[in-house]
Amino acid sequence: MARTTRPTLTHVAASAGVSVSTASLAFSGAGPVSERTRQRVLDAAAELGYAGPDPMARSLRQGRTGIIGVVFAERLRHAFRDPVAIALLDGLAEELGPVGPGLLVLTGNDERAGPSTEQLAAAPLDAAVFATCDLEEEPLVEPLRVREIPMVGIEGPRMPGVSLVDIDNIGASREVTEHILSLGHKRIAAVVLPWRPGRQRGFLDRARRDLSGSVVFADRLRGTEEAIGASVHAWEAAASTVEEGRAAGRALLDVDEPPTAIVAHSDLLAAGVIQAAHELGLRVPEDLSVAGFDGIDTPWLDPLTLTTAVQPMVEKGRIAGRMVTDLLAGRTPEDVLLPVHLRVGGTTAPPR
């Protein structure tokens, strides 16, 4: 007898001559079912073309979907252009992958905004990870907090109800700058990360500094200035990309008395600076020392190895994943601060 609607567990149970609850157990394996019964149920299912319990019904019943949201406060194309974000996702997927259906990527559609409140409210999440956690995300946090969805932030500001995976941005940035100083550099400039909200490129002035915004931006800048002991001549990039780094490099280097060292607050920016230097006929590290931050793969710089602060990118994701697991299990994980270590490469040397 043909049925036009999709078969349900009820149909399968009827066809196998058992009750729905027994059929349910046969699928979930969460109870005692004789092998014979179990097989009868599975056979009936196969025959009817039943694909297994409906995820939505199961979710409603169990009160969870197994879906973990990953929130980016920007458009997907921007978020995913950053190797650091990809590494984070990879670590997350590694840790959470076997558990549930997968990661729900929540991004905005505008250039700089994240997902809308409605979008967040409509997402069937068990937990959320803020991959780009800046102050402007406060409005993103609220709708999830109301729904009592466990949240994990990455390198964000400390917010009540949001577990945090942080790295030592200040210390690492200080260490990198100290390395530059120890080489004897005096004229040092910095290329800083986008100062959200309101990404724009240009020299960093008092007004921009005074805006509250990205914690990561502020911490890395602070590290650099703590090392120098004064405010640093800095260019603010509109994004962490090679292109932006190149623009920064041109702006900082194509002047009368260019710096002998540039501290970039991401490896992509550093790579762009190196490119700009080459275009201007400067050799790295002979004429210009360049340091980065992150420790991403930069095979195209070969044979140069970037001097940089290596942060545990994938590990951040793994730990965030473990925090999610803990939170879902009712445990309250401690905030984590991961170490970052200086890797001295071939892009820094004493000034001539």
Place this chain on the structure above:
Amino acid sequence: MARTTRPTLTHVAASAGVSVSTASLAFSGAGPVSERTRQRVLDAAAELGYAGPDPMARSLRQGRTGIIGVVFAERLRHAFRDPVAIALLDGLAEELGPVGPGLLVLTGNDERAGPSTEQLAAAPLDAAVFATCDLEEEPLVEPLRVREIPMVGIEGPRMPGVSLVDIDNIGASREVTEHILSLGHKRIAAVVLPWRPGRQRGFLDRARRDLSGSVVFADRLRGTEEAIGASVHAWEAAASTVEEGRAAGRALLDVDEPPTAIVAHSDLLAAGVIQAAHELGLRVPEDLSVAGFDGIDTPWLDPLTLTTAVQPMVEKGRIAGRMVTDLLAGRTPEDVLLPVHLRVGGTTAPPR
């Protein structure tokens, strides 16, 4: 009176002194509700800390979640390292973003496998897009087909029940190779894409060619060989990355009589080949012509512009998104074949 459990629509309705159905309408706006009533409901909700209708319950009732799955037949870190995949995702997000909660990324955890059947079966999807659609995915298709979930494939083989967004791989690859030939090159080699399943690097021999596998691999190779009119000396890369391209370049160039032109079947591979050439002291394009495929940004090649076949990466995603919309609306979209155009850059020139 404190309540330990989260408030539901029933509580809100009771508190507002209306029926649940009215309260529901007040939230969805899908029916006639007086402004006064509506406001009362919203006020009650705010007071109780009700965050809006529960997504799971709503999904079960409506029979859809709004979630679109994006399936990758590999581990996340590999999938997301490819700018082509990112562009596709971006196009998808752009098209589908405003509609539902977001994109559910389904990847495997092993090096080369996609999500498990269980994972696919447990995912509350309205539709799925196969971002990496090779033959080996057949097992991925099946569980979704049984659940009657609409599917869209990208550059995959034509499969029943899977709408297809394709690009003219053969034609474009042929065109690129013809360009090389027209410059007068005789010794031409190719770097081909990973021949899944069983990625490995090495010279492409008869045995590898005869394996059935990636359609994209086969089509691009076919285009190249159609232009040449013979089989081409080729190196198979284990992935579409700069590093793999570099390894390929070394293998192909570090020999007695190296080719004067190399056709790489992706831009990342081409970039790696160029790097290898430079390392071997060869100038591009004077000593070696290199062509790619895809048309991604390669700012680090600057001032060189890659000769390549420019494919509409973001557009593929947008169109896939539109197909999903169509399928969900009960329409049956036509398969699409998008054009690819040759962009002659500075990496190809006549042989000396």
Place this chain on the structure above:
DNA sequence: TTGAAAGCGCTAACAG
């Protein structure tokens, strides 16, 4: 414009 009632498909007590 509002309310009553049915039920989406499943799982988890509980009883046998």
Place this chain on the structure above:
DNA sequence: CTGTTAGCGCTTTCAA
């Protein structure tokens, strides 16, 4: 080991 029963929280007829 298996069956009965009661909802999960919501939307959607249908009737008032």
